[in-house]
Amino acid sequence: xxxxLLRLWALYAYLDGMWIxxxxxxxxxxxxxxxxxxxxxxxxxxxxxxxxxxxxxxTRDQVLFLLGFGMVARFVPDMMGNYNVLHISxxxxxxxxxxxLVQPQPVWMAxxxxxxxxxWGLLSLAPGVGLMVWAGQRMGLEAxxxxxxxxxxxxxxxxAALMAYAALWGFAAFFQPRAAEEISGxxxxxxxxxxxxxxxxxxxxxxxxxxxxxxxxxxxxxxCRALLGLDHGIAALWVTPAAAVALCCAACLMFxxxxxxxxQVGSSxxxxxxxxx
Amino acid sequence: xxxxxRADIPASGIVVECRAVCKTFRQRQPSExxxxxxxxxxxxxxxxxxxxxxxxxxxxxxxxxAYAGPNGAGKSTTIKLLSGMLAPTSGSVRVLGxxxxxERTRYVGRIGVVFGQRTELWWDHxxxxxxxxxxxxxxxxxxxxxxxxxxxxEILGVGETWNTLARELSLGQxxxxxxxxxxxxxxxxxxxxxxxxxxDVLAKRSMTRLVRQLSATGSVTxxxxxxxxxxxxxxxGRVIFIESGSLAYxxxxxxxxxxxxxxxxxxxxxxxxxxxxxxxxxxVGSQGMRHxxxxxxxxxxxxxLSAGAGEQCRVLDVETHRAPIDEVIAGIYEHWGxxxxxGTA
Amino acid sequence: xxxxxxxxxxxxxxxxxxxxxxxxxxxxxxxxRGQAGGxxxxxxxxxTLLAGILAEPLNxxxxxxxxxxxxxxxxxxxxxxxxxxxxxxxxxxxWVVGFAFCSLPMLLLAPWLGVDPWPASGAAAAWFGxxxxxAVVVGVALDFxxxxxxxxxxxxxxxxxxxxxxxxxxxxGAVVPLALMPWGMGRWMQWLPFGALASAPLQxxxxxxDAPTLLALQAFWATxxxxxxxRVWRVTRERMVSYGG
Numbered sequence: 001x002x003x004x005l006l007r008l009w010a011l012y013a014y015l016d017g018m019w020i021x022x023x024x025x026x027x028x029x030x031x032x033x034x035x036x037x038x039x040x041x042x043x044x045x046x047x048x049x050x051x052x053x054x055x056x057x058x059t060r061d062q063v064l065f066l067l068g069f070g071m072v073a074r075f076v077p078d079m080m081g082n083y084n085v086l087h088i089s090x091x092x093x094x095x096x097x098x099x100x101l102v103q104p105q106p107v108w109m110a111x112x113x114x115x116x117x118x119x120w121g122l123l124s125l126a127p128g129v130g131l132m133v134w135a136g137q138r139m140g141l142e143a144x145x146x147x148x149x150x151x152x153x154x155x156x157x158x159x160a161a162l163m164a165y166a167a168l169w170g171f172a173a174f175f176q177p178r179a180a181e182e183i184s185g186x187x188x189x190x191x192x193x194x195x196x197x198x199x200x201x202x203x204x205x206x207x208x209x210x211x212x213x214x215x216x217x218x219x220x221x222x223x224c225r226a227l228l229g230l231d232h233g234i235a236a237l238w239v240t241p242a243a244a245v246a247l248c249c250a251a252c253l254m255f256x257x258x259x260x261x262x263x264q265v266g267s268s269x270x271x272x273x274x275x276x277x
Numbered sequence: 278x279x280x281x282x283r284a285d286i287p288a289s290g291i292v293v294e295c296r297a298v299c300k301t302f303r304q305r306q307p308s309e310x311x312x313x314x315x316x317x318x319x320x321x322x323x324x325x326x327x328x329x330x331x332x333x334x335x336x337x338x339x340x341x342x343a344y345a346g347p348n349g350a351g352k353s354t355t356i357k358l359l360s361g362m363l364a365p366t367s368g369s370v371r372v373l374g375x376x377x378x379x380e381r382t383r384y385v386g387r388i389g390v391v392f393g394q395r396t397e398l399w400w401d402h403x404x405x406x407x408x409x410x411x412x413x414x415x416x417x418x419x420x421x422x423x424x425x426x427x428x429x430x431e432i433l434g435v436g437e438t439w440n441t442l443a444r445e446l447s448l449g450q451x452x453x454x455x456x457x458x459x460x461x462x463x464x465x466x467x468x469x470x471x472x473x474x475x476x477d478v479l480a481k482r483s484m485t486r487l488v489r490q491l492s493a494t495g496s497v498t499x500x501x502x503x504x505x506x507x508x509x510x511x512x513x514g515r516v517i518f519i520e521s522g523s524l525a526y527x528x529x530x531x532x533x534x535x536x537x538x539x540x541x542x543x544x545x546x547x548x549x550x551x552x553x554x555x556x557x558x559x560x561v562g563s564q565g566m567r568h569x570x571x572x573x574x575x576x577x578x579x580x581x582l583s584a585g586a587g588e589q590c591r592v593l594d595v596e597t598h599r600a601p602i603d604e605v606i607a608g609i610y611e612h613w614g615x616x617x618x619x620g621t622a
Numbered sequence: 623x624x625x626x627x628x629x630x631x632x633x634x635x636x637x638x639x640x641x642x643x644x645x646x647x648x649x650x651x652x653x654x655r656g657q658a659g660g661x662x663x664x665x666x667x668x669x670t671l672l673a674g675i676l677a678e679p680l681n682x683x684x685x686x687x688x689x690x691x692x693x694x695x696x697x698x699x700x701x702x703x704x705x706x707x708x709x710x711x712x713x714x715x716x717w718v719v720g721f722a723f724c725s726l727p728m729l730l731l732a733p734w735l736g737v738d739p740w741p742a743s744g745a746a747a748a749w750f751g752x753x754x755x756x757a758v759v760v761g762v763a764l765d766f767x768x769x770x771x772x773x774x775x776x777x778x779x780x781x782x783x784x785x786x787x788x789x790x791x792x793x794x795g796a797v798v799p800l801a802l803m804p805w806g807m808g809r810w811m812q813w814l815p816f817g818a819l820a821s822a823p824l825q826x827x828x829x830x831x832d833a834p835t836l837l838a839l840q841a842f843w844a845t846x847x848x849x850x851x852x853r854v855w856r857v858t859r860e861r862m863v864s865y866g867g
């Protein structure tokens with residue numbers, strides 16, 4: 001199975017590379033758009049942190065680290081979720097799941113590989129890593145092996161949480177195809193919008209909501225609190241990975257229920273837009 | 278076409294088996310009146326659509342079967358059931374001895390599906406890239422892949438668009454490329470759902486050529502749906518007719534003509550622009566002194582009709598021919614339309 | 623669309639959640655200081671609330687890009703109505719639904735969120751109406767220019783769309799008021815057409831900007847972009863249709 005996954009990822013990497021390199025103008029434009037989007041999406045908070053020397057109780061450097069973390073955490077879902085795999089509600093709601101069902105492989109395997117586009121989003125990875133390294137150095141952050149392990153776990157947890165969360169909303173399309181397509185997009189956008197903000201000032205109810213139902217806080221804020229020592233105690237380091245596992249389990253359950261329903265009702269709609277393009 | 282690497286496939290026997298298959302859907306029926314917005318939100322109305330009702334049939338290996346019926350009859354639903362995309366509400370579907378839904382991944386590796394309105398090609402990539410994608414995902418041995426690419430190039434003319442982006446293909450080119458791609462893994466059964474929709478004559482012809490070549494081998498079973506009955510008659514030896522979800526006819530085309538009216542045409546060329554009146558024949562139209570009549574049933578006496586015409590004018594020439602199959606089908610649809618109670622799904 | 627399923631309302635709930643989060647962030651930022659960039663916390667909260675309430679008019683999206691991408695532009699051109707009127711009327715219809723199910727509840731919830739929703743003065747309210755209308759004109763003109771750009775570049779809309787959304791959100795001042803940008807950046811950002819989209823009407827509403835100057839700037843951009851847009855449309859019309867087809 002692992003060999004097949006690797007073969008499929010290699011195939012989709014090849015397709016992605018061929019697509020990007022199809023002509024020089026597209027190549028330049030693609031990366032330009034990628035870079036501008038990456039910078040503009042964090043520039044607001046970045047400039048705010050510069051202007052006010054941080055966003056209380058976060059110092060400016062801590063905010064920079066948080067922004068970098070959020071960018072890198074977002075990179076993996078973006079890299080894995082092309083062709084509307086991250087916004088799977090669109091494919092389910094548009095009847096495009098049928099294209100996967102005629103492939104001789106499990107649906108989960110197709111979903112895990114078909115959206116793989118490693119050349120996409122590279123320019124959000126580089127500034128993200130750069131911001132974290134720069135801010136880490138300015139803060140005198142000591143990257144011990146155990147801290148690096150915790151960092152990797154939290155980063156993977158944040159990425160997985162976003163993918164699972166997007167999948168949860170996306171799989172709702174098995175039950176409400178049109179409504180879920182609309183809501184799923186807004187729900188994922190909300191995470192992207194809020195991932196760069198320190199959410200400490202929120203009331204307890206809102207804060208809980210942003211760590212559970214709409215886990216924008218897991219994208220960067222909570223894991224960074226734990227990693228930068230704003231939350232004391234080892235337990236805080238495990239919250240994001242644990243939440244990611246819980247969200248993944250919920251997504252798997254929803255997927256199984258959805259597939260059972262899809263076999264019964266199928267999709268009465270079909271549009272080719274957003275599929276393999 | 279070689280099938281040396283598929284020696285395990287038996288040469289005959291039932292490959293498709295549908296038993297008492299029913300499929301129902303619920304359809305939302307929202308009101309368009311603004312005052313009903315709240316009701317639409319909180320208490321929406323639904324209606325139940327019986328897409329298939331108690332449909333049973335079998336298909337033998339190597340058969341080419343036309344699956345026909347008017348719009349909304351249940352053709353695409355049947356193809357989806359047979360492709361493992363949908364499960365029946367009741368009844369059973371087995372293809373190649375497999376339950377298509379329960380064992381989907383094993384099953385779809387042995388079938389090919391082409392939907393006329395959908396493409397499996399990667400939109401922003403050349404056709405060649407889509408074929409390569411198929412080779413990897415379907416795990417097709419290199420030798421078979423190269424051979425079937427050759428078939429696609431030779432019969433379907435895919436070679437000329439090999440390096441063209443899918444989005445830049447014409448509909449005909451795209452469909453040919455799609456059909457060629459569906460054949461790459463040498464499926465045992467090919468389901469073609471309206472594969473010639475919107476295609477020109479030449480594109481249809483190359484499709485037909487491929488299906489005929491496949492059927493000539495006797496090892497590939499083809500089920501094809503289309504609204505073009507002439508094309509289906511050329512392709513298939515057997516036609517299954519479905520209407521409002523129920524099986525209405527299963528047999529050959531000759532039988533279909535017999536059962537639903539063997540419409541024949543009588544064309545008389547006379548010396549008079551006024552068409553003679555012939556009891557038992559219905560005038561379809563006149564062009565100058567050429568008059569065309571519709572004859573119902575095989576028992577119409579052409580000699581007697583010609584003689585009757587000769588009493589009214591001088592008959593210069595007499596021709597008879599079978600009405601196009603489309604006309605038979607139109608007659609059937611009209612008949613069903615009259616029988617169907619209003620307001621049903 | 624809305625009549626089909628009440629779950630659509632969740633989209634609006636998510637917007638409310640986003641607004642609440644942003645308000646909390648601003649409170650934290652201003653907790654230790656009374657004023658910044660000529661704005662006090664009350665003004666910034668009102669500014670953010672209104673940006674949430676008027677999210678659609680302050681960032682006009684007519685649907686032209688999608689129409690081009692899907693090839694539906696061809697059928698639009700067969701309708702006995704101007705292209706701009708067709709898209710704008712459809713967009714306005716969507717706003718009505720959004721206003722009823724999202725903007726109005728947000729406005730009603732303002733006291734609960736601890737925000738004063740009222741304009742700085744009666745005059746500010748009057749100028750704001752005009753400013754909002756000009757913002758919509760600028761927004762529609764930019765949207766049509768954006769449509770022309772994707773047709774000329776013959777590229778996928780999603781690639782440009784992400785860039786456009788991120789840039790517009792930053793430069794329009796819809797999330798962070800331009801006056802709060804560091805190094806005086808906000809001053810020159812105000813002169814860009816994006817500033818006419820959100821920053822100008824919101825500044826006027828909260829009494830944070832000079833209304834006549836802002837209105838004059840908006841009027842300039844509205845005129846310039848409409849004229850430029852018309853010219854671009856004439857030049858690229860054929861290309862747009864062939865792109866969409």
